[in-house]
Amino acid sequence: MRYRHDRTPGATYFLSLVTWQRLQLFGWRDNLVKLRVAFCLVRTAHPFRIDTMVVLPDHPHCLWTLPGSDVGAPHP
Secondary structure (H helix, E strand, C coil): CCCCCCCCCCCEEEEEECCCHCCCHHHHHHHHHHHHHHHHHHHHCCCCEEEEEEEEEEEEEEEECCCCCCCCCCCC
């Protein structure tokens, strides 16, 4: 599969993720805390801004903005 990728510096991306077999993992507070911790850890190594995020029981929707210096890695 070939993904389209905008290489604009500081671009904003919409991401929609889904849990395996649509398990409602985020219906439990403990798992929401784990998701938040995971995002914080990733952002320390790869800074980006979370513009907005909606977490439903089986999937989150996110708008992320990359730093102006990050145009993303090229895909093979």
